[in-house]
Amino acid sequence: MERTFSIGKLAEASGSKVETIRYYETIGLLPEPERNAGNQRRYTARHYDRLVFVLHARDLGLSIEAIRQLIDLSKHPDLPCAEADEIARRQLLDVRQRIARLKLLEAELERTLSSCSHGTIAECKVIEALAQCGACERHHRPTR
Amino acid sequence: MERTFSIGKLAEASGSKVETIRYYETIGLLPEPERNAGNQRRYTARHYDRLVFVLHARDLGLSIEAIRQLIDLSKHPDLPCAEADEIARRQLLDVRQRIARLKLLEAELERTLSSCSHGTIAECKVIEALAQCGACERHHRPTR
DNA sequence: ATAAAACCTGTAGTCACTACAGCTTCAAGC
């Protein structure tokens, strides 16, 4: 019979948390494991593999829904992989957009900080800069 | 008497939403405006300024809590601005870390996608790559 | 045998909104 381990060991081995594992089970991302005589979850290496898959995908920024789709896809190994490819491609586009946006924020914060002459709040450029409209993409009317 | 406008006009002028404005009021980021005879909110230019300040700060990634601190600071204009400066500085560090992290993800997704030979799911590198450990920073034991 | 650590379920809290239900009020056209 297969070697099994507790939820605590699985959390430790995977670098995640006990609560997260139980949460993934309730939303169906992890299959329900067997229980021992005392009703405690006993995991196998297959659970570990699945959990690591989910954690990696989350680390890459995939939503739970996207991961669910990938798992569903992997249950039909003879289908073409265009869909899986598409999920990753969309994610890549999204990551690139987030990088671009964050770089704008970085520049804006640098601008904000460099203009601060460390006086009192009344003359603080940080607060002032936020009240004004720097590299702002928002559609609003100009400040008075 | 001052010119006032409705919550809808304020939303439109600021590029935000009616619900968001009411939400900011309930959590104390916007002061409660006067009401007209029919109990509807009537805003002034000062409300608009405050809202734009909050929206800009949110766009820059500041948390509601950080914005609350900045607003509190701005009520004491004679204090030194070191604290406001510090909030922006922490935010800049955070933004830079997020950028660095996203760039790792980008590289990983590129790697994942470029190795896909567009066959069937069984041989799909996208799913396979997620199951394995690329540029992964997570502390877990190696896959079998 | 006992005590501490780990586990269980179920529920509530987090953040920053967003959506909805079921009302009241306002503005424009006739």
Next chain:
DNA sequence: GCTTGAAGCTGTAGTGACTACAGGTTTTAT
């Protein structure tokens, strides 16, 4: 002045992806 539809009101629930807690049971180590 009347009607109608848009806009406003309050209060509550839902979102995503967990996280924390209360109050119990089981396992493990001594």
